[in-house]
Amino acid sequence: MSVWRPARCLFSRSTTLPKPSASTSASHQPRPFHSSCPRPARRRPHYPSIKASDLQLLNQAASESYPKYNTDETALLRKRYTPAQIAAIKAAEAAIDPRDLLTQGQQRTDPWRLPYEDDLADVDPVTDHADKLPPSAIVGKKDFRLANAVERDEAMSRIANENLAKMYPDGVPDGQLSRKDQEKLEENMEAAFTQAAMDPRAVYTGSNPRALEALADPRHSVILPDLPRIENRMARQTRRLADEEEEDPRQKRLLKYLDWDKDKLRSIRVKTLIVHGVTNQTRMGKIRSLYYLTIAGNGNGLLGVGEGKSVEPEEGRKQSVMAAIRNLRPVPRYENRTIYGDLEKKVAATKVQLFARPPGFGLRVQHLIFEMARAAGLQDLAARTPRSRNKMNVIKATWEALCSQKLPDEIARARGKKLVDVRKVYYGGSVH
Amino acid sequence: MSLVNLAHVCSHLQNASKARLGLTSIPVSKLHVNLMLGLQKEGFLSSVTLGGTAPPKPFLLQSQSAPEELEKMANTLAEEPWNAYPPPEAEKSSPHPSPLGKEQVYEVHVPQNPARRRLWLGLKYWNNEPVLKHMRLISKPTRRIWLNSEDLGKITRTRQAGFVKGLTSPGECMFVTTDRGILEARECVERRVGGMVLCRVS
The missing domain is CATH 3.30.230.10 (Ribosomal Protein S5; domain 2)
Structure with missing residues (x-):
């Protein structure tokens, strides 16, 4: 403290305590004679106060992003819908506050969102699976029999040709091919023949060709189409298999320390033998925690003992289990059944x-x-x-x-x- | 034949092992000497030397043959291994020297006064552990225990006999004083002799 500071300040107010008010620098207040901190003059509210101007902003933004129908639009609507329908639309619009839409409504960001804008009102032949067809859609008799070898070979070659024609719409290239093209052609032919061999039209035959076609038609399949498989980094990281359990960072560290894999860890037999509460007496009071003593062994000449203590019961138990596994030591056994002497x-x-x-x-x-x-x-x-x-x-x-x-x-x-x-x-x- | 002195020897050897001594001494008596030789035979002791109050010179400080001579001796032994055995009595007095060269003999000074004689024992250690760890009397000065060979047989097969516990811990030995000298319990069983049990060592 500087000697030039007036002595008045020393006696007037304490510098360590908060100022009672901001405007007392000139007109000093008398020093409080009790040691507790004086209460700040202005009490802070428990919730942030919203100003009326901000509210106005929200209204404005809501009306801008979700405007009311103007006269042109109502005219257009009237062309399309009946008055009853228009009344329903208006009632539905009035039920939702545009301010709620603005504050709560949000664009989907999850991996399962559609990659294109669609209200899902009708089926798009390019992006959507085709509708299922009923059995009545097949005209004529619907009976099959197992094809004999000749019929099967004939059907297979026909289907393979169809598949190849899909792969090469301009005709299968012939003559001298480069090595890469040749390899690709062979690969495609193999794929076509494999598909043909697995096609139900090659296995069964019948008098009605439409019924036969229906066999290979996915619209007649009883199996639901697969859900789209999402392949990005986030999806891979968040995907969990049923048998995959939660990864414990302590267990991970233990496995690294022991240089073991999870299967080996699973073969260790662990048992907690002692649990009791312990207290630490501090000047603040008693701190209760739980003490655990766990043994671990592989049932084949390894034995470890570990202790753990924590305020959290589960935490202490885990500590002791990990310590027991870390402390595994070999136990020499005579004839793998008893000890060497007393x-x-x-x-x-x-x-x-x-x-x-x-x-x-x-x-x-x-x-x-x-x-x-x-x-x-x-x-x-x-x-x-x-x-x-x-x-x-x-x-x-x-x-x-x-x-x-x-x-x-x-x-x-x-x-x-x-x-x-x-x-x-x-x-x-x-x-x- | 007081067992009090033997009790002192037992405690002294345990203490010396705990202190990791390499060499220690005990008072000399026929019982002590024979027991210590038995211990040496069982591998508990590395050396048993009769000496005075000062310890005998350690082997590494004794005068030894030169390396060239040792090599020559090794070559001779490789060619004529029978030279390792002592020469027959007839040749002992003959003036020409042994083919292995002059023998190095280390003389230990033993005092004339028997009261000043001590028995110097070399202790053994393995893997940072003393080889001789426990040594306790079985017969006490006030209560001697004699066992026959059948009882000794039970004891060596880890069963109790005659109020003496069996030899259950691995490598445990028991010494018995018999009319054939001081023997290990298993040797007594083999020779079918009984006697007074002295101490158990492990």
Whole structure:
């Protein structure tokens, strides 16, 4: 602050607080003696105020873009329509406010709009599908029979000729052709013959040629014409197949991280084992969120544990699932069914003891360890949790124990001894 | 034959492994020496050396043959492999030298006073993990446990016998003192001898 500033300002009003009014720069107001901010003098309305002049503008624009019928036009209308019809038209026009039309009515911009101006009052032979014809439109008998080989060949050649004539209205070129033209001609001939072979007129024959023609006529087909296929960038991007699910950006990132495809991700078995609410006590109050602990496994020697926490339940669950899949670690399994020897792991006050068991023993373990063993693909296991049974610590201890097993090969290398799996030798290697 | 000293040795070896020591020493007794030789045979220890209060020189610091001599020795052995065996007694006194050259023998100073002798053990590590991690007494100084070969057989097949838990964790060993010396439990089963169980190691 400059020393040249008059001391009056210091005492008159606080500079940090908003000005009570704009016109107090010269005639200063006394400083308020309470700390809360003074209310602004003018209250702002909750809705934008529309000025009368703007309304006038809208009326003007509406009358310009949707003018009333003038005398010439009414005269023209009277030539075409009856007085009752004209009355109906006028009533319909009066029912719609031109201002609404101006503000709400808009040109279609969707991909399914017609690419041409049309009120769809009549059928255009170029742009529209032809009207369906009833069976009564076919004159004469309407019976068919399967054609024999001779009749079929004759019909096929005739239809192929017709098709070729459509492709080459000036006659099929002959003599010496360039290579490109020759290729095109062969391609067209093949297409013509394929179409002829698939034509119903070649398969069936009958006494009435009109009925035969009706077989290949789309106007007599019971199949509805296809909807127009829209091919532009927007349509491609917004098109969704039924089996295509919503793309999750987190899942996308996970797939990139793991270098997996979606099928592999789908084969992972995921189960949320623990959900509970947690609170963060702040000076503003308690912030409640949900904690999730999820395990993931492929049922074939991979096991992961992930935690997630969020105020949003779904968000926290997804977090934990993704973390579990990201944390997948190999679990060594003896004969693909149990563990190598007994394991013991202590996490905090929780101790987990896991015991290897013979084939057919089953998973005789508590529920949390059961789920983990199933996800990892273990089939014979016993376990004890002699101390604390805190769920989170039980899961973590089990995971640690399963993933950090000492393998016999490693022990043999470390001791410089030869270790042999006696079971494998006894059963002649016919165990896993 | 006090088991108190053996208990101290067990804890000391565990502590030394946790501290990642390469070499450690224990007091000398016949029991200790035989047990340590058993441990070395099972691959838990890299060396067992009798010495004084100062540790023996590490192998890399001992005087060794020159590379040329080593090469010559290797060539000789390749041509006449029987030279790897010690010469028969008749030739030992003969004056002409061995075909492999002069043997390098490292003499460790062992004090005359038995109280100053120590047993120096080389500890092993693999994949950043000690090879010998757990070592606990089974027989206690106040409660000795003797087992016959049948019981030992059950224990080596991971079953409990005579209040002794089976050898269930992979690579676990148990040492038994018998009238044939200190043996591993599996060796006892093989030779059908029983004895007093000392400790389990893994």
